Amino acid sequence: MRHGGEILANALAAHGVGRVFSVPGESFLAALDGLYEIGIPNTVCRQEGGAAMMAEAWGKLTGQPGVLFVTRGPGVSNACAGLHVAMQDSTPMIAFVGQISRGHRDREAFQEVDYRSVFGSFVKWVAEVDQTERLPEYINRAFHMAMSGRPGPVVLALPEDMLSALSDAPDLAPTAPAIAGVSDAQVSALAGMIAAAERPLIVAGGPGWSEQAAADLKDFAESWGLPVAVTFRRQGHMDNRSPAYAGDLAVGMNPQLGARLQSADLLVLLGTRFGDIPTGGYELIDPAAPGVAIAHIHPSPDEIGRVYRTDLAIPARAADVLAALVRLTPPPRDLEWQATARAEYETWQQPKETPGAVKLEQVIGWLSANLPDDAVLTNGAGNYAAFLHRYFRFKHYGTQLAPTSGSMGYGFPAAIAASLASPGSCVVCLAGDGCFQMTLNEMSTAVQHGATPIVVVVNNGRYGTIRMHQENHYPGRVSGTDLVNPDFAALARAYGGHGETVVATADFPVAFARARDSGKPAVIELQVDPDTLSTGQSLSGTRAAALARLGR
Template identity: 70%
Template sequence: MERHGGRILADQLAIQGVRRVFSVPGESFLAALDGLYDVGIPNIVCRHEGGAAMMAEAYGKMTGAPGVLFVTRGPGATNAASGLHVARQDSTPMVVFVGQIARSDRDREAFQELDYRRFFGPLVKWVAEIDQTERLAEYIARAFHVAVSGRPGPVVLALPEDMLSARADIPDLPPPARLPPEPGAAQVGAVAEALAQAKRPLVVVGGPHWSAQAATDLARFAGALDLPVAVSFRRQGHMDNRHPCYVGDLGVGMNPKLGARLAAADLVLALGTRLGDTATNGFTLLDPTRPGPRIVHVHADADELGRVWRPDPGIAQPAPAMVAALARLNGRPVPWGAWRAEARAEYEAWTTPRQTPGAVRMEAVIAWLSAHLPEDAIVTNGAGNYAAFLHRYFAFKRHGTQLAPSSGSMGYGFPAAISAALEHPGRAVICLAGDGCFQMTLNEMSTAVQHGARVVVIVANNGRYGTIRMHQERRYPGRVSGTDLANPDYPALARAYGGDGVVVTDQAEFPAAMAQALASTLPFVVELQLDPEALATGFTLSEARAMGEAGAG
């Protein structure tokens, strides 16, 4: 049956199992909007392409299936780039459809014209422009395959307006058949052999493909062999943090003692993580140019093996498949019991809250959340000084309860929370945001209200870009430039959008504020008025300034 290109596209999305798309509409893809209308795939209409892209990325993180985004040509595409960067660095599958000028107007700098192959090339796994309506199904099938294969990531398809509105009579294409990966006996034996020779092993877990079953398998494998397990930056939901083998996260503001253990290990079993600069403190704890521990590297993308580290061996498998096989190994006496126990004790000491100044204290806020939120509550965040408190003091208890950008993107937490609330409407969804972080995407409050996303946003308001100010005070003490903020009344702003909120000025008020927030059927903002002196490092601004003056920064 002859269909226009927008209907062919929408039918193909349905075949791929797409359950919702995120968009900011544009006249360049009206035919696609028409196709979505016929097929009935929900379209989450957003207020800015950056927020829409982050919602789609969060969907990919949660489900393992590509998040789908529609944006218009030119400004729409460039606005979306921030979310694609998150997807690339976080190995998250996405398929992005970008409107394009008519084919006959190419290379004339037509209205909003961009060469998407050149613009998106460094950001995505694959970018293409579809010239023939007859090839839409082919390109879309390939895009979904590329997005999830190997190391997952974003894919961009540009849709010339006239191609999309043209009609064609073509069959649909089903998704490719896939067999689940299964490590061979030699691969599992290589890991077991490396462990048999180790005295100070450290398992480092990260990357994509994880699931609740994978988290269970990891706990069983680590428990049977009494192995210490660290996670990479913002992957704390990969293992129950209460497990005695969990020893912390190798991220920004990591426990220095955990970093020292990474440097002192004689075997690093890297499962799914790329073991990049954040996990290694800028390649200082481990240096790819110098001798170090034996690294057994398991990663789904063979091209990642040997790209930075010399693995011994490198195993091209999704980490959860390998962990499932390792979980079947029998336990045995090991020589590193004390090594694991000491690492766990250091983690517990590190996560004992250290008091910061002020009537409202972030360490107490996070400790309360960790103790009182449901175990399946989803916690999201962007980037900022406030996030270090979350990483340090919150115990993630189940897989899929942490949504955060390893790329360090500000503004991510709120769109991610909206996406999470739409995907899991029965679960508590909490967004932690700084005042600078929240203001980058708070216009998506309109999206949350329109689509019924129940989210709680806890805004850490210290009146500044806190992380940048911290570094500024240490490097250029007393010379404040470009880091102060003027802030709105956040609860009043939420009410203006149709949500609700309260201000917390004393720690004793916080439990009641959270009870009101969690009971609300509306998007809800809890604004924490913080002492500007408080820093996530455990130092005050005055102490950081003094360190800078003493040359210790």
């Protein structure tokens, strides 16, 4: 006889779970006891939002579900941001949530939540386990749901009395993975479409990739003379140094790449859902009249044809399709289409100078040129992130951890997870002053568990992206976008980490070297000009242009 917490922990071990992330709660004490008994490491976090983002990042890094434990009511409410990231980013993740005792339900008891109602449209699957003996069954299904088709997050609610009850339920071996295969006929049809097209463009994105898949994409695109664009924050899907790489279809994308997307006569959508971000709010490619042939490869048949009609639908993993394509003999092709796309990317990468003594474009350029090829870069959301997307060249799969959902606060928890996954490796988080302050309390989590990421904080004293839009729409009427910030370097030292402040671009390389040598979680604060924008303009210039348009 075992209590439910032990049954749960043994099921996690059977599924290969090597680490969980949590904020402890009295509602799942039995689960904590089970983790203790089985010896699964538990990364104890400071707030459920940070814990959820660490679990999501772990899912991205490993390809296996990141596992989260949070308590009921306020705990799971705090975790919603990370669950939303997992859903929009198609990341496998399982959140185990404490629940009130079964006999108290439907009385609005202390911290009671109807999880099926709250999360029914928020995650991939949500359920509540009412019988201790059925825990192995539910956990098997949770892992299957998180990984099958389009991966995503699952929520399992665990009533407190169910979890502490005893049962002689046997363990279950994990369910065999359900992986859609690809046929020779499908590969032949796709190859024929590409060979016949004059202006084909590969658009790569989505989950389920690997180092081998990234290498196959590079080899296939180069040998077939095809340009490759990646979707928002999926730049690690292909070596950016390849002559076939054309850039990212992201927020603030290269206008020439957007025009190339519009002028293509064939789009090969590899693994991506292909939504509003890569299409500029559906304006570059109109779902009502796409005007281009589309071949869509996605592991979930439900995603194919969901927004755009397709001429060829292949419900399979992009990695498996690429493994078949790369073995084919390429047809002769004029390389001008690919070469011009690459030239436009190279031009776009030329730094556009920003005001102030700290030039963020130069800092990112230095990082791109000097970090190890396998260094992991993380970020959340903000105007600063556009510098990273534009000027950094990702060399390997798995080196970019960023939320396609655009969630602020993500970069630092993700960097902690990456550092724990690969101790001693180089992990750099780029964060804005507003973005970092949403989860900087996880600095003590990093110190406690031995994570050593380096956080580069871009401090401009404002919510930069929102200020940029504000100046465009309501010039000169500043409201709600100014920030009063702490001394970030001193704060890092107070937590037991390493802190640096940089006020001139030339000082950054030495500061970074000291941070790396410290062997501690580190913060390098960049004091940038408040008017710095990712476009290379200043806010004052943006304001002047907006006023001129308004005739003021």
